[in-house]
Amino acid sequence: MNAHHQTFDVAVIGGGLVGKTAALALTQGGLRVALLAQPCVPPPADAAFDARVYALSASSQALLERLRVWQALDPSRLSPVYDMRVFGDAHAELHFSAFQASVPQLAWIAESSLIEQALDAALRFQPNLTWLDARAQALDVKASGATIALANGRTIETDLVVGADGAHSWVRAQIGSKVLRRDYQQTGVVANFKAERPHGETAYQWFSGGEIVALLPLPDGHVSLVWSARTEHADALLEHDPAKLAAEVERVTQGTLGALECVTPAKGFPLALQTVDRLIAPRVALVGDAAHLIHPLAGQGMNLGLRDVMSLAEVVAQKEAFRDLGDTVLLRRYERSRREDIRALMLATDGLQKLFAVPGPLARVVRNAGMAMIGAQPLVKRWLVSAALG
Known part of the structure; x- marks a missing residue:
């Protein structure tokens, strides 16, 4: 040849x-x-966690198992998600539970480099x-x-x-x-933190002022941030030193996990x-x-x-x-x-994304009513979970 x-x-x-x-x-x-x-x-050997992590669904886990890749992952670097709490405007909240959905877990959080x-x-x-x-x-x-x-x-x-x-x-x-292609005029800001309070294998998400902040559970009391922020705001967040970024994340997440310590440099990617x-x-x-x-x-x-x-x-x-x-x-x-x-x-x-980006009190009322309606319908919540599981 x-x-x-x-x-x-x-x-x-x-x-x-x-x-x-x-x-x-x-x-x-x-x-x-x-x-x-x-x-x-x-x-790097001294890096606590890879800045980029993924929430892998049941279908992704099944594929990686079939390829005999999942079995090779270090289990101490994986975190299951048993619960998900989504907070809207004011005090609107949705709770998704693996137990209520009769599944082992809602997702697995894994570092990109690990996989x-x-x-x-x-x-x-x-x-x-x-x-x-x-x-x-x-x-x-x-x-x-x-x-x-x-x-x-x-x-x-x-x-x-x-x-x-x-x-x-x-x-x-x-x-x-x-x-x-439609640019969302947003940047995803990612970083990892050591949390003062245990996350309880719960993924948190806050919809606030047209931006979305998620904290995903990682092993050993750590969490991964994914902050979908308006581009100019994201640029400012990426310029913060680790302590200032941690304080800002604590503020926007209402101190849910207590004091946060930034353990990986923040990175941004356009959405x-x-x-x-x-x-x-x-x-x-x-x-x-x-x-x-x-x-x-x-x-x-x-x-x-x-x-x-x-x-x-x-x-x-x-x-x-x-x-x-x-x-x-x-x-x-x-x-x-x-x-x-x-x-x-x-x-x-x-x-x-469009729904939560709309400003004004009327939009806020519609969002809260929608979240309340979903929260009151176990079958709808179960369908949403099954869709997310792939």
């Missing part, structure tokens, strides 16, 4: 959690997979997987296959290209999928709603942020991306013997399987 030319069944472009999970799922399905990505850079390092370890044991630390710079799709030219001068041939390369996806640009007109093209499928972006208020973005991976792997596994991996008929099955889930979650998160 020409050393400058290799052939694969699938090429996964993008090395975040979704891309690496896709590569692992497909190679465990017996396919020869090329992964254009780099291994995770572990956080990615476990994925890297699992990928290294896959004989059918090839890591390619090179950037794709040209994609040529023909009836016989897709050719990807790499920046290092090599080329690869593949039957299927999976675009998992994020919100500004290069793969998506190559297939001409149109993007509709936007992003949809694409199609998830597929001949020999190409998009997954994760390349396919959709939603507001983080429900903590479901990563779960949505992992459900993309689950659906794509299932469609590929059920492929008829005569059908090519890049067959548009096959890929349309994947696109159809994802349309409703993506649309429903986008409408829900965008609608909630």
